[in-house]
Amino acid sequence: MRLLALALHRLAWFVPTLLGLLVVTFVISRVVPADPVALVAGETATPAQVEALRHQLGYDRSLPVQFVEYVGRLARGDMGTSIFTRRPIAEDLAHRLPATIELTVVAMLVSVLVGIPLGVLSAIWRNSPFDHGLRVVTVSGLAIASFWLGIMLQLLFAMRLGWTPLNGRLQGFPPRSITGFYLADAALTGDWPTFGAALLHLALPAATLAFPALATLVRFTRAGVLDVMQSSFVLYERAMGLPRAVIVWKYMLRSALTSTVTQIGLLFGILLAGAVVTEAVFDWPGIGTYAVNSILRSDYNAVMGFTVWAGTIFIVVNLLVDVAHTLVDPRERTT
Amino acid sequence: MKTVGFVLTRLARDRSALFGLVLIAALLVTALLAPILATHPEDVFELHPAERLRGPSAAHWLGTDRMGADVYSRLLFGARITILIGVIAVGASLMVGVPVGLVAGYYHGWLSDALMRVSDVFLAVPQVVLAIAIAQTLGPSLPNVILALSATYWPWFARVVYAETRALQKEVFVESTAALGASPWRLTVLHVLPNIASPIIVRASIGMGFTILTAAALGFLGLGPPPPTPEWGRTIAESREFLPDAWWYATAPGLAIFLTVMGFNLLGDGLRDVLDPRLRRARIARDD
Amino acid sequence: MTDRRTWLIVLLTLVVLATMPSIPAAAQTRFVFANESPYDTMDPHAAFDVGRVAVRLNLYDGLYRWLDNPPKLEPWLAESHTVSPDGLTYTFKLRRGAKFHDGAEITAEDVRYSAERILALKKGAAALLATMLAPGATRALDRYTVQFTLLKPSAIFLAVVPEVHVVNAALLKKNEKDNDWGAAWLTSNDAGSGSYMLTRYDPAVGFIAKRFAGHFMPWGPKYIDEIEFRLVKEDNTRVLGMIKGDYQGTGGYLPNDQVKRLREAPNVKIIEQESMRIMMFQVNNQRSPLTDVHVRRAISYAFDYDGFNKDILGGSVERNPVPIPNNLWGVPRDVKGYAYDLDKAKAELGKAAAKVDRPLTVGYLQGFSQTEQAATVMANGLRKIGIDTKLTSELWPAMVERMKKPETSPDLVVYWISTYYADPNNWIGEMFHSGQWGTFKASSFYKNPKVDELLDVALRSTDRKIREKAYQDAARIVVDDAAGVWIYNTKYFGPWAKNLEGIRFSPIGNGQEMRWVYYAK
Secondary structure, three states: OHHHHHHHHHHHHHHHHHHHHHHHHHHHHHOOOOOHHHHHHOOOOOHHHHHHHHHHHOOOOOHHHHHHHHHHHHHOOOOOEOOOOOOEHHHHHHHHHHHHHHHHHHHHHHHHHHHHHHHHHHHHOOOOHHHHHHHHHHHHHHHOOHHHHHHHHHHHHHHHOOOOOOOOOOOOOOOOOOOOOHHHHHHHOOOHHHHHHHHHHHHHHHHHHHHHHHHHHHHHHHHHHHHHHOOHHHHHHHHOOOOHHHHHHHHHHHHHOHHHHHHHHHHHHHHHOOOHHHHHHOOOOOHHHHHHHHHHOOOHHHHHHHHHHHHHHHHHHHHHHHHHHHHHOHHHHHO | OOOHHHHHHHHHHOHHHHHHHHHHHHHHHHHHOHHHHOOOHHHHOOOOHHHOOOOOOOOOOOOEOOOOOEHHHHHHHHHHHHHHHHHHHHHHHHHHHHHHHHHHHHOOOHHHHHHHHHHHHHHOOOHHHHHHHHHHHHOOOHHHHHHHHHHHHHHHHHHHHHHHHHHHHHOHHHHHHHHOOOOHHHHHHHHHHHHHHHHHHHHHHHHHHHHHHHHHHHHHOOOOOOOOOOOHHHHHHHHHHHOOOOHHHHHHHHHHHHHHHHHHHHHHHHHHHHHOHHHHHHHOOOOO | OOHHHHHHHHHHHHHHHHHOOOOOOOOOOEEEEEEOOOOOOOOOOOOOOHHHHHHHHHHOOOOEEEEOOOOEEEEOOEEEEEEOOOOOEEEEEEOOOOEOOOOOEOOHHHHHHHHHHHHHHOOOOHHHHHOOEEEEEEEEEEOOEEEEEEOOOOOOHHHHHHHOOOOOHHHHHHOOOOOOOOHHHHOOOOOOOOOEEEEEEEOOOEEEEEEOOOOOOOOOOOOOOEEEEEEOOOHHHHHHHHHHOOOOEEOOOOOHHHHHHHHHOOOEEEEEEEEEEEEEEEEOOOOOOOOOHHHHHHHHHOOOHHHHHHHHOOOOEEEOOOOOOOOOOOOOOOOOOOOOOHHHHHHHHHHOOOOOOOOEEEEEEOOOHHHHHHHHHHHHHHHHOOOOEEEEEEOHHHHHHHOOOOOOOOOEEEEEEOOOOOOHHHOHHHHHOHHHOOOHHHOOOOOOHHHHHHHHHHHHOOOHHHHHHHHHHHHHHHHHOOOEEEEEEEEEEEEEEOOEEOOOOOOOOOOOOHHHOEEOO
């Protein structure tokens, strides 16, 4: 019941927050000095053609009217058409979503699988050289500019060593689309060379995203474990004579990971909403590059569409995090 | 509120915070003394096409760029821009975020709700995307970058201040002062503000790092101050097409960003430990 | 070994064999080109630029075609043509038996439909064509004869004819939607007759096409069976891919440092050609203080041409002091133009009646770092003669938008004028005739009745001598007026796989017409 109340409370705020978000984006995108209609009409269009197109796109009406119309269409599930790609925004987003999800999942997998064990170990071996060494890594992870890290990885692994491709999701045409995820599609069709190529393409951007995420996870895991280690129930179990390994991995982790789980959720949301700069560096055809390109081209509808996506992710992730929090942390459940 | 002396002694005992402080001090000195420390101060504008893309040498410690200008000298002047952006953007965010947080935290009701919803809205899109959108709309220039960063960062302050104010309200002394008939404004300024100064300072330090990173990203995407400004993010973008040969060109500004942001992050962490026991979650059981 | 296991293996083998894609009997030859801009449309009438030229040259044919360097107009779908004495009527005789990819014969009606389609869609070459040809002025006289009646005599009509790529009228009519001339459908399909047929297209990737054996032009003994043109954005990726052998060709305007790397690669050859692509600053002649000829001359003297051409671009380009490419006719050979000379620049500023009392805006193109570097060099020169500058950048489409009006165009903008057709009118004519204001080529907003008249004479006449003289005279005046700052003419350094033969470079196609190309074994 408590979960349900929590979910309802969050959802109640969903619509107003999203509306507010739309207002902000709407205002920002409509005060641009460039005239996007003229851009779309092309370099050879006459003023009359531009005006006709403006009317056709509905950009000649007053801003509040445009906004109400937009929200009305959005409520019916219509995000409008990108004035640049000339395709429905929802289609554009759906087309690019698999790329971003694939990258995010791989990056998060890496950071979770590496970050949590490292965090636990550094808590157990607190103040050891290992712990200190790891701290250098975590501090670096949060201070490094992701685009620079990406470029340095490219410099080393793609240009100097030639181990990985420089950028892109795959050179040439993708495997037959079943799920839209190249790794899954290649595996399903048994196209292992493509699978390998897709994996190699993923390596550098995923590493770039995973590094700061990993740093965050190590920090929170370490803190969580230390916190629990000093709490009473661990002391109790230790007194009961349970083996140290069992205590650490089985009992402690569950309670220690509460804040880590929160962080995983938040990081996941941040990456899904667009690892904008990293995608730009690696020319990754995902949501992030779509957002940047749309902004640079003053493509109103596309920017709004992205905003809806990012806002939804933000709210959903926060909701899930709260729910997970309640489920994972036994202490919170009993209160 | 702890005294400055107390904070400094505690910080000095925290090795990594001390390191952060040293980094920031170095950055400040670099920025202030750039004209003296630079080997080729005129290269902020001057070009020497014949000497382009030379590797590090005695004459050019960090090599030269695509225009033959000295990378090291331009890097030093870039520090000025970085500090300028960070200080003004964080300062402006403070000026907006703190009052909003105070009002929202102090009053209960629709105003409070509305203010916090507005700040939520700003937090619901990735900060970089919002900054890119604003910077692109206003056009690439230094003031616009600062404006874009301020517009995206103030909600963090609002949130912190809001939470702290609410927490303080529950504490007895505010209630009792209110019961004594102190005016709300007086109450806020005299009692709440000093008590929440610590988290604000911590947030500001972390915010400097964040703002500088975002500013560099804007510069990298071509939305920062226009050339020939020696902004670090822009320099990295410029250098890309000369890789892998001119590695020094891309490496130097990235390291500068890295060290600067690390300085502020470490200081922020250290300050948090010293000033604000309630916020010590991430490092709670560290016993060094 | 049990029986069951043997059966299982047999069964598995059969399944694997059955599901395996059939392998062609003979080894097919393939070619992959790494292009710097996307193939966002397959419609040959929607684009008129070098970035998407491969679509037009490989999938489509025109009546005439530009070949080789210096470019020559060769009969292509047409066998010959005649011009009426008044220069208004052009009549083309079509080749018989030429076929579209679906097997239908190409007729005069298809040519007529194609010309009307360009004018109706108003994209690509339409702006240029519309100055000469009105809708409805093209007629199919019989199955193999097509006639164009021009609005006024034009010396460049024939030069633009190759851009009238002939589309399959019947096929397009079948795929029309709301009278759109099949525009929606053709964006991602093929209605051509060209040497290659589209087999796969993805706007985010590029296109694949296979050889059209039935092309009207007989194939040589050796050819490439399948070609792929693909978007590859980063210079570095293109260069690495060439070195690794992932690509067999890429654009020929790479930065000098990258060309140097490619020269060292064992499997790459660089084909060098004189090209026609002028880099220049447009100077906004309508905005004070640039209305003053002395200020404009000062600007022309303040750009470090040698530093830019020789040092920054490593000598990969050649100084071109006039608004016509050096290697084309119509250039006044005695005109030396401006050199980098700050003293002369200051002297000119001293003579100027107008005072430069505000920073000049210098525009460059986002994503083209060479324009950014040129703008920086310009800013540095101007700073030395006491003129402040503000650099401003836009993506190309946005810059085109700004350049439509003198009020919104920056004071200076730097970019290239490429070869849309090989005639001086492509450069000086479209750049400095006041009737061209509003197009991106004419963003200097220059107005001089004398120059207008000379350019009109050159455009109307079909006598090469008269035209040449007119262009030379016009160029002299424009240079003396310092109406723009002309920097260089590009050389083409095309990286191709070493074992490729038969590449035919022309400044219009940049060697991307693949029907001539084959692998030497």
